[in-house]
Amino acid sequence: MGIHYFLAIRIPEHQANDIHQQIQQHSGLHFKRWVHPLDYHITLAFLGEPVSDRQLAQLSGDVAEALKEDPVFQLEIGGLQTFGPANSPRILWVGTKPSRYLDEVRKKVYTLAGKSGFALDPKPFHPHITVARKWDSKTEFDLPDQTLPFQPFRAAAAELLKTNPDQTPKYETIQTYPLRSEETL
Secondary structure (H helix, E strand, C coil), X not given: CCCCEEEEEECCHHHHHHHHHHHHCCCCCCEEEECCHHHCEEEEEEEECCXXXXXXXXXXXXHHHHHCCCEEEEECEEEEEEECCCCCCCEEEEEECCCHHHHHHHHHHHHHHHHCCCCXXXXXXXXXXXXXXXXXXXXXXXXXXXXXXXXXXXXXXXXXXEECCCCCCCEEEEEEEXXXXXXXX
């Protein structure tokens, strides 16, 4: 896959490292590719490749204006889940507990991206943090049923990210859209 862009909420470094360490303590999680903790994020809208720099710049300005009055909010992290076949999953991820603030930010960003001409994924929003890809074992996958004690974190900004496929970590922040910080909800 080439260079593409997306709008996301990054997971703070200390929180990302905590998630990574807790997951790595589980034996039997054999995945081909583990996501670097500094790349942990919740995708709000996958943009792909823009048709022009102008399209991306217009969206960036619109997102900045739309989110400037949204409050910083707490996000609680749930447990481990998977996408794909239960016995050989494609993706191992950590979910978030429901948050109306996250849903509102996502709706604004997604709507603006669509109005800017980006071809968006129409699937329902399922907020998650991808931590690993492609089950890599001859044995069937067995999702650990232990609840991991992840700490909540402050979502203080949305970001426009660009992929750099040949780098680790691979996601580069192009623009940050701070949320209003007087209060944390």
